[in-house]
Amino acid sequence: MADRFTLELPPEPISIGTARLFSATVARFFGTQEEAVEDLKLAVSEACTVAIRANEAQGGRVHLAIEGGRPALTFSIPDGGSASTDRTDPLEVASGELIRALFPSAEFVPTAERRADVRFSVPTGS
């Protein structure tokens, strides 16, 4: 059975560092190589930044879920991406492109208007 780790944070910038540290700690525990951990930290930071912007006005919470174990962990951040096709928000465009560059198989699953859940996987140790 796969392990599942979840984190719920207030929509404040300080939460980004917490999400990054939490993600890196879980990945290292499962033996992810350090270079991939650095990529993971960046992708989590980008997705959480977008999720905070999406939730701060309504006071919603930012959620991060990690599932799996060996040979891979899957990271999910609801509202961590934009589903918009007009691409007028430079921050969300940059964040999405960085995540796709780091994890080409990352998924952006449209949910509510203009929002998308972000999912990507990192390999763990054998």
Place this chain on the structure above:
Amino acid sequence: MEEGQIRIVVNLEEVGFLDSSGLGALVGALKRVNERGGRLVLACPEGSPLKVLTITGLDKVFAIHDSVDDALRG
């Protein structure tokens, strides 16, 4: 500072993490300095910050130097 006399070196030697928010701050600073006829250059990016600069193509936008001394001279 008079126009044309501004030269800012951003030393990234001890910066271990840089995301799009940090890039936005750097690009904003570069734009403001350029508008005043000055220069803003980066020194010593390594690891993840250098990778982010490369992925985004900003390594072609910023002058990047291996050391602060080079950045001050260059």
